[in-house]
Amino acid sequence: MFQMLCCRASITAPARSLSLYSRCNNTADTWKLSRWYSSPGSKAYSSSQPPGSAVSRIWGLTQRAIRKSATQTSKPQGVALKFILGPAIITVSARLLCHVAHCEADINNNTQVEVVAKTPVPEFKWHILWEFVKPQLFALVCAVVLAFGAAILNIEIPLMLGDLVNVVARYLRENTGNYIHEIRRPALKLLGLYGIQGLLTSGYIILLSRVGERVAADMRKTLFASLLRQDVAFFDANKTGQLVNRLTADIQEFKSSFKLVISQGLRSITQTVGCFVSLYIISPKLTGLTVVVLPCLVGAGALLGSFLRKLSRLAQEQVAKATGVADEALGNVRTVKAFAMEERELQLYAYEVDKSCELNENLGAGIAVFQGLSNIALNCIVLGTIFAGGTLISNNELSPGDLMSFLVASQTVQRSLASISILFGQVVRGISSGARVFEYLSLQPTILLSGGGRIPYHSLAGRVDFMNISFSYPTRPGHQILRSFNLTLPPCKTVAIVGESGGGKSTVASLLERFYDPNSGVIMLDGLDIRTLDLAWLRGQVIGFINQEPVLFGSSIMENIRFGKPEATEAEVINAAKQANAHHFITSFPDGYNTVVGERGVTLSGGQKQRIAIARALIKNPSILVLDEATSALDAESERVVQEALDRATKGRTVLIIAHRLSTIQGADLICVMSNGRIVEAGTHLELLNKGGLYSDLIRRQRTEGQK
Numbered sequence: 200m201f202q203m204l205c206c207r208a209s210i211t212a213p214a215r216s217l218s219l220y221s222r223c224n225n226t227a228d229t230w231k232l233s234r235w236y237s238s239p240g241s242k243a244y245s246s247s248q249p250p251g252s253a254v255s256r257i258w259g260l261t262q263r264a265i266r267k268s269a270t271q272t273s274k275p276q277g278v279a280l281k282f283i284l285g286p287a288i289i290t291v292s293a294r295l296l297c298h299v300a301h302c303e304a305d306i307n308n309n310t311q312v313e314v315v316a317k318t319p320v321p322e323f324k325w326h327i328l329w330e331f332v333k334p335q336l337f338a339l340v341c342a343v344v345l346a347f348g349a350a351i352l353n354i355e356i357p358l359m360l361g362d363l364v365n366v367v368a369r370y371l372r373e374n375t376g377n378y379i380h381e382i383r384r385p386a387l388k389l390l391g392l393y394g395i396q397g398l399l400t401s402g403y404i405i406l407l408s409r410v411g412e413r414v415a416a417d418m419r420k421t422l423f424a425s426l427l428r429q430d431v432a433f434f435d436a437n438k439t440g441q442l443v444n445r446l447t448a449d450i451q452e453f454k455s456s457f458k459l460v461i462s463q464g465l466r467s468i469t470q471t472v473g474c475f476v477s478l479y480i481i482s483p484k485l486t487g488l489t490v491v492v493l494p495c496l497v498g499a500g501a502l503l504g505s506f507l508r509k510l511s512r513l514a515q516e517q518v519a520k521a522t523g524v525a526d527e528a529l530g531n532v533r534t535v536k537a538f539a540m541e542e543r544e545l546q547l548y549a550y551e552v553d554k555s556c557e558l559n560e561n562l563g564a565g566i567a568v569f570q571g572l573s574n575i576a577l578n579c580i581v582l583g584t585i586f587a588g589g590t591l592i593s594n595n596e597l598s599p600g601d602l603m604s605f606l607v608a609s610q611t612v613q614r615s616l617a618s619i620s621i622l623f624g625q626v627v628r629g630i631s632s633g634a635r636v637f638e639y640l641s642l643q644p645t646i647l648l649s650g651g652g653r654i655p656y657h658s659l660a661g662r663v664d665f666m667n668i669s670f671s672y673p674t675r676p677g678h679q680i681l682r683s684f685n686l687t688l689p690p691c692k693t694v695a696i697v698g699e700s701g702g703g704k705s706t707v708a709s710l711l712e713r714f715y716d717p718n719s720g721v722i723m724l725d726g727l728d729i730r731t732l733d734l735a736w737l738r739g740q741v742i743g744f745i746n747q748e749p750v751l752f753g754s755s756i757m758e759n760i761r762f763g764k765p766e767a768t769e770a771e772v773i774n775a776a777k778q779a780n781a782h783h784f785i786t787s788f789p790d791g792y793n794t795v796v797g798e799r800g801v802t803l804s805g806g807q808k809q810r811i812a813i814a815r816a817l818i819k820n821p822s823i824l825v826l827d828e829a830t831s832a833l834d835a836e837s838e839r840v841v842q843e844a845l846d847r848a849t850k851g852r853t854v855l856i857i858a859h860r861l862s863t864i865q866g867a868d869l870i871c872v873m874s875n876g877r878i879v880e881a882g883t884h885l886e887l888l889n890k891g892g893l894y895s896d897l898i899r900r901q902r903t904e905g906q907k
């Protein structure tokens with residue numbers, strides 16, 4: 200799959216030499232590739248190009264044009280074909296192919312066309328939506344009934360208005376009876392209807408917003424839980440920003456569409472149908488006229504509206520791009536300042552902001568034209584209706600009240616039709632946002648955090664055996680990191696792994712934590728395959744992990760240490776901090792353990808962060824401690840204090856040290872040297888030095904580097 204993704208079929212038609220090349224060998228492969236990707240789950244892979252399909256004809260034409268242009272370069276028509284027609288045909292045909300086969304075409308100025316298969320579009324799963332809607336079903340049905348009622352009244356109101364106008368007209372014509380008495384009944388009826396409609400509208404809006412918010416909140420919680428459940432490999436393959444976007448923007452978009460479809464969709468359809476019936480009852484002739492004019496205007500409005508929506512989306516994307524630049528610069532402000540790149544970042548931001556400003560100005564102009572034109576069109580309709588209606592009144596075919604009813608009802612139809620066209624775009628956007636959210640909701644991790652795994656009843660000795668492990672990362676399946684890797688960590692002993700950078704040392708620690716499972720081989724804890732053990736127990740209570748760059752949360756020191764054991768008492772936290780050499784500096788802060796450490800612990804020094812991380816690992820009293828280059832990022836003084844804490848922390852535990860600086864692991868019970876994904880040397884510091892192999896090479900190299 201990964202190889203397929205990298206596969207690109209290209210047609211190159213640069214101005215000077217028109218040539219065809221394809222890394223996928225031929226156009227049929229391009230077709231196959233695109234079909235393969237356009238089908239969800241890649242199941243519907245078609246093995247041959249459909250005979251006589253539009254795509255095959257387009258490509259046939261393209262290839263003929265290319266062949267001709269290559270052979271007829273000396274003739275004028277050949278030159279035209281080569282420089283003008285050829286590239287034009289290629290551009291158009293590539294666009295057509297991409298449209299048919301759901302691909303993306305990237306066509307640059309040299310008419311170089313890259314046809315890249317789109318990643319599969321996630322499917323909208325109605326049964327998942329049903330699960331979220333089910334608990335809100337009663338409120339939803341009530342909202343639908345109220346919305347339907349309000350829409351029905353909207354049909355009735357124009358007719359009542361007509362009645363009222365007829366009463367007034369009759370009074371003016373006949374000038375008999377009491378005006379107030381005549382008008383009171385229809386006016387009160389109309390007022391009553393307005394009141395009921397107002398109540399119904401408020402009722403369904405309140406209910407719908409409640410349903411929408413609860414569905415969205417449930418979705419957010421379920422999606423977040425689903426994301427947290429995923430394997431580490433999932434996060435290797437997906438960008439955090441994208442995932443956060445699904446939690447925020449996609450759910451927001453889905454919620455808006457959901458509410459809009461139910462409120463406006465229902466109302467607009469009911470009103471359009473109902474008002475058309477009323478229009479027909481009032482005057483079939485005038486209705487005939489409306490049926491001809493109205494759809495044309497609404498169609499033109501919808502076209503212009505869709506253009507404006509596209510422009511608005513582009514403008515929004517541009518704003519997001521500008522925000523992204525600012526976000527990155529502010530998030531990495533120390534690096535920006537360290538490299539004195541403020542001016543460059545400012546230019547980058549200004550460039551994106553100017554583009555967004557230009558797009559928004561165009562959008563503003565477009566909206567102004569749209570509103571101006573629609574005002575003119577709507578007023579022309581009113582004028583036309585009054586003109587045609589007046590003629591009918593003069594022929595006694597229509598009363599003034601009927602004309603009034605007709606005007607109001609036709610305005611309602613216009614508004615409803617316009618909102619249906621807007622709604623259509625919103626439905627498409629809502630469905631694709633929902634599909635993106637649901638895609639991750641139904642994703643099952645391969646490594647389950649809890650359930651089914653057992654917790655050994657005996658106390659752990661802490662022996663770990665890596666047996667014949669082979670492993671490659673899921674994102675790079677072709678690149679094997681560990682090959683028949685064997686290692687034993689005896690109980691309560693310290694084992695260090697050393698080796699070249701990128702050799703796979705940290706990978707060993709990741710496998711022990713079960714961030715990934717090996718492709719083959721077994722990891723045993725006290726003789727039990729760790730895949731059979733409860734993962735939450737293994738990570739939460741058995742293994743303590745301290746790495747090179749500890750990440751703290753933006754809360755207080757107390758809460759950060761408690762992250763290792765949420766139920767820990769204050770005394771336990773202080774005890775862990777003392778063991779980690781952290782108590783002294785924590786109490787020197789005015790707020791002590793309640794000091795808030797800032798985003799990712801930015802208000803603390805590297806050594807202080809590391810000691811809090813050690814306290815966080817120690818508070819759970821783990822049987823096994825993994826130190827992944829825990830002191831390599833510290834200066835000499837911080838390293839001394841942290842090392843002291845670590846020496847204390849490692850007593851009575853099985854310890855795996857992933858080491859970069861060899862000076863820190865000379866006291867280890869066993870030192871293993873890794874090369875090519877396996878252990879090639881093992882022994883104590885002195886044994887390995889005397890052996891004069893890879894370890895002594897590494898020591899020599901580090902000493903030479905240290906002297907430079």
Ligand SMILES: Nc1ncnc2c1ncn2[C@@H]1O[C@H](COP(=O)(O)OP(=O)(O)OP(=O)(O)O)[C@@H](O)[C@H]1O
Nearest residue numbers: 435672674675680699700701702703704705706707
């Ligand atoms: N999440 C990942 N996805 C894909 N490849 C990875 C991932 N993490 C590490 N690698 C690759 O695996 C190899 C081993 O990485 P690892 O971090 O285990 O090496 P290391 O020996 O600990 O290196 P260092 O001493 O520099 O920290 C490297 O080639 C690295 O690029």
